Amino acid sequence: MARRQILSLSERESLLALPDDELTLTRMAYFSEHDLALICAHRKPASRFGFAVLLCYLKNVGFAPDKKIPPSDALLKHIASRLNLTGDLWPAYLSGRDTTRREHLTELYRYLGVKAFTGKIQQDCITHLLSMATRTDKGILLAEEMLVWLRQNNVIIPAIDVVERTCAEAMAGGDKIVFQTLNAPLTPAHRDALDRLLESSDNQSSRLTWLLQPPGKINGKNVLQHLDRLSSVESLALPEGIDRTIHQNRLLKLAREGRKMSSRDLTRFSATRRHAILVCVLEEARATLTDEVIELHERMLNSLFSKAKRTQAERLQQTGKLIQSKLRQYIDVGQALSDARDSGDDPWLAIENILPWPEFVASLEETRHLARKNNFDPLHIITEKYSILRKYAPRMLSTLQLVATPAAQPLADALVVIKDMYLKHSRKVPATAPLEFVPESWHRVVITPAGIDRQYYEFCALSELKGALRSGDIWVKGSRRYKNFDDYLIPEKDFDKLTPALPLPVSADYHEYITSRMTLLQSRLEEVNAMAALGELPDVEISDRGVKVSPLDNCVPAQVSPLAELVYSMLPRPKITEILDEVNGWTTFTRHFSHIKNDITRPDTRLLLTTILADGINLGLTKMAEACPGSTKSSLEDIQAWYIRDETYSAALAELVNAQGKRPLAAFWGDGTTSSSDGQNFRTGSTGRYAGQVNPKYGQEPGRQFYTHISDQYSPFYTCIISRVRDSTHVLDGLLYHESDLKIREHYTDTAGFTDHVFALMHLLGFAFCPRIRDLHDKKLFIKGKADQYPALQSLISTTSLNLKEIEIHWREVLRLATSIKQ
Numbered sequence: 001m002a003r004r005q006i007l008s009l010s011e012r013e014s015l016l017a018l019p020d021d022e023l024t025l026t027r028m029a030y031f032s033e034h035d036l037a038l039i040c041a042h043r044k045p046a047s048r049f050g051f052a053v054l055l056c057y058l059k060n061v062g063f064a065p066d067k068k069i070p071p072s073d074a075l076l077k078h079i080a081s082r083l084n085l086t087g088d089l090w091p092a093y094l095s096g097r098d099t100t101r102r103e104h105l106t107e108l109y110r111y112l113g114v115k116a117f118t119g120k121i122q123q124d125c126i127t128h129l130l131s132m133a134t135r136t137d138k139g140i141l142l143a144e145e146m147l148v149w150l151r152q153n154n155v156i157i158p159a160i161d162v163v164e165r166t167c168a169e170a171m172a173g174g175d176k177i178v179f180q181t182l183n184a185p186l187t188p189a190h191r192d193a194l195d196r197l198l199e200s201s202d203n204q205s206s207r208l209t210w211l212l213q214p215p216g217k218i219n220g221k222n223v224l225q226h227l228d229r230l231s232s233v234e235s236l237a238l239p240e241g242i243d244r245t246i247h248q249n250r251l252l253k254l255a256r257e258g259r260k261m262s263s264r265d266l267t268r269f270s271a272t273r274r275h276a277i278l279v280c281v282l283e284e285a286r287a288t289l290t291d292e293v294i295e296l297h298e299r300m301l302n303s304l305f306s307k308a309k310r311t312q313a314e315r316l317q318q319t320g321k322l323i324q325s326k327l328r329q330y331i332d333v334g335q336a337l338s339d340a341r342d343s344g345d346d347p348w349l350a351i352e353n354i355l356p357w358p359e360f361v362a363s364l365e366e367t368r369h370l371a372r373k374n375n376f377d378p379l380h381i382i383t384e385k386y387s388i389l390r391k392y393a394p395r396m397l398s399t400l401q402l403v404a405t406p407a408a409q410p411l412a413d414a415l416v417v418i419k420d421m422y423l424k425h426s427r428k429v430p431a432t433a434p435l436e437f438v439p440e441s442w443h444r445v446v447i448t449p450a451g452i453d454r455q456y457y458e459f460c461a462l463s464e465l466k467g468a469l470r471s472g473d474i475w476v477k478g479s480r481r482y483k484n485f486d487d488y489l490i491p492e493k494d495f496d497k498l499t500p501a502l503p504l505p506v507s508a509d510y511h512e513y514i515t516s517r518m519t520l521l522q523s524r525l526e527e528v529n530a531m532a533a534l535g536e537l538p539d540v541e542i543s544d545r546g547v548k549v550s551p552l553d554n555c556v557p558a559q560v561s562p563l564a565e566l567v568y569s570m571l572p573r574p575k576i577t578e579i580l581d582e583v584n585g586w587t588t589f590t591r592h593f594s595h596i597k598n599d600i601t602r603p604d605t606r607l608l609l610t611t612i613l614a615d616g617i618n619l620g621l622t623k624m625a626e627a628c629p630g631s632t633k634s635s636l637e638d639i640q641a642w643y644i645r646d647e648t649y650s651a652a653l654a655e656l657v658n659a660q661g662k663r664p665l666a667a668f669w670g671d672g673t674t675s676s677s678d679g680q681n682f683r684t685g686s687t688g689r690y691a692g693q694v695n696p697k698y699g700q701e702p703g704r705q706f707y708t709h710i711s712d713q714y715s716p717f718y719t720c721i722i723s724r725v726r727d728s729t730h731v732l733d734g735l736l737y738h739e740s741d742l743k744i745r746e747h748y749t750d751t752a753g754f755t756d757h758v759f760a761l762m763h764l765l766g767f768a769f770c771p772r773i774r775d776l777h778d779k780k781l782f783i784k785g786k787a788d789q790y791p792a793l794q795s796l797i798s799t800t801s802l803n804l805k806e807i808e809i810h811w812r813e814v815l816r817l818a819t820s821i822k823q
Contacts, residue, residue: 006139050093133174670712
């Protein structure tokens with residue numbers, strides 16, 4: 001089988017490295033009475049010492065040290081201390097006869113019941129690793145599994161080159177199994193169709209390239225083009241469930257690899273590998289296209305409603321002066337009528353003294369027009385853009401396969417009615433069309449005296465579809481983001497196996513859990529109630545209006561600022577390129593930017609760092625190539641395509657965070673167990689406006705928001721890009737899915753990071769949550785029992801008691817959700 005480098009230099013060094021903590025070394029250097037008797041049977045001190053070192057290594061780590069892999073100095077000292085010998089005897093032992101060492105190893109093999117690594121054992125090991133190799137192609141994971149298997153089977157661990165070679169053969173075998181598995185259900189027609197995707201004429205790109213194009217600007221034309229792409233993928237009629245025949249890790253890896261390759265690159269592969277990669281690319285593209293079509297629809301609706309609001313505001317502003325004049329006019333008329341009543345004069349004459357009667361009648365009509373609802377409610381003018389929605393909605397509803405829960409069935413039935421109307425070219429909504437899904441705010445425009453308004457009915461249904469997809473009440477077959485909610489969770493059978501030892505810091509037994517929490521809640525309520533009654537709560541005031549917390553004072557004295565400026569002025573001002581080079585020299589973080597196909601890193605880091613810098617300062621590859629001698633746009637594009645990915649950035653960031661945390665200076669700021677997170681919005685301009693998305697919190701201009709988690713040592717250990725969602729949606733992501741060695745226990749956010757759901761999940765996952773809560777005086781505590789038990793806290797306690805029965809009913813599903821999120 002093919003041999004390839006699957007381990008980096010650092011992975012090779014770490015794989016067989018001994019632990020360096022004192023407790024582990026002490027345990028490794030422990031010898032039983034039988035061990036000591038065997039050691040003391042050897043006459044010379046160097047021979048006894050060498051024999052003891054070999055025994056220690058074979059018994060604890062499964063291999064013997066030699067000249068290429070010298071033993072740990074710390075371990076040698078522990079062994080020497082245990083045997084009352086000096087720790088400098090190892091070189092003397094190695095300089096002795098090779099025959100003596102081989103005899104010692106043979107004796108130890110018999111004593112420990114272990115055997116050497118032979119060709120037969122290697123084949124058995126490869127067979128064992130094949131299962132894992134079909135799930136992952138990470139060399140270090142295979143190597144670690146190989147060492148576990150060897151130790152379980154009492155086999156001596158061979159040289160690292162042999163380990164790597166064995167894993168490489170297992171990986172090649174795993175690749176072959178994956179390719180064959182994906183090809184097995186394909187028919188000759190499927191294979192021909194896949195090959196035709198790679199064909200291209202002189203002036204046109206291949207069909208595969210067209211299928212993988214991003215959606216582009218938000219308009220009906222681009223939605224239709226994306227629906228065409230999705231229909232093209234569906235027309236291939238790949239076997240149902242082919243994406244589930246291999247592990248998702250391998251499918252995603254092959255899909256990413258295929259996306260990076262040109263059609264010409266793919267044609268150079270064998271048919272089996274080429275077709276397998278194309279299947280993965282298409283299955284991943286199907287999910288991506290489905291999600292992007294739905295996202296385009298959501299953004300289209302958001303855009304239409306935003307434009308309607310702006311149009312309504314502009315119209316109101318244009319009629320503002322006229323409204324003001326009418327108000328003044330009717331104030332004059334009202335005053336004249338009031339005066340006429342007091343004096344007994346003719347009221348009609350009083351009105352005509354203000355303005356002639358025909359003008360008064362005309363003014364009434366003008367005022368009636370100004371007072372129409374559609375002048376004040378943007379919902380009344382949304383149908384002016386109905387043609388935009390009508391352009392793509394029929395295709396979208398006929399292409400997407402929607403499935404509804406019982407709660408959303410009326411909406412699903414309404415969408416079926418709308419789809420039938422499109423097919424039959426009906427102009428009128430059937431009187432039997434479902435209306436249960438129509439919100440109260442839409443009733444006045446959807447349901448009219450003449451019947452159901454078709455345009456408003458469609459707008460309402462498609463608008464409600466957006467919310468139902470987000471809530472999970474409606475899901476889409478083939479989608480990744482909008483799939484059945486249960487598919488996100490650990491399967492029931494697997495969860496049953498995990499229940500005895502859940503990876504959560506709470507008890508799986510509901511009664512045990514709730515008893516401990518209610519006891520803690522009661523004791524804390526009694527404590528706080530007593531302090532509040534005496535006015536002893538620090539910086540907190542509780543009254544009938546609720547709770548008020550005093551603002552925090554700045555803990556940094558004002559005298560520090562001049563000193564800080566002085567220190568900053570003393571620091572050197574190196575170039576950013578020099579900083580990157582120097583930090584990479586300390587941490588070798590560039591080793592994490594490996595090739596997507598073979599995980600090999602670039603020996604020359606100059607172009608890699610140049611490409612990373614282009615990303616970091618948002619300069620773009622063209623301008624960066626022009627600014628850096630020796631680099632070209634094409635070379636930087638190749639590096640960006642093959643070496644730079646989200647996962648490589650995450651691994652490199654973790655390397656930097658870990659290195660910074662080990663510096664003694666970091667401990668002055670914190671111990672790395674506390675963190676905070678916040679978002680920063682950046683406006684998008686030029687062509688980037690089409691990729692940007694609107695978050696109402698930051699106005700109506702499109703942008704991108706970077707949501708960053710920072711530890712108390714000031715290291716940004718996690719960053720993600722969000723746009724249209726609340727910060728709280730991604731608070732847990734940074735705490736659970738960062739790759740650094742930080743052990744965060746307490747997390748802080750601003751008001752956007754706070755929701756009840758996040759509070760609950762933080763507790764279930766073992767984090768202390770400290771958000772800034774807006775309108776704290778309006779929040780209520782829910783307790784078991786009556787509020788009058790705690791008179792000083794009555795203004796804070798809800799009159800509604802905790803519904804513990806509801807928690808008990810859903811406790812198992814709560815744990816299943818939390819476990820799924822953690823894993």
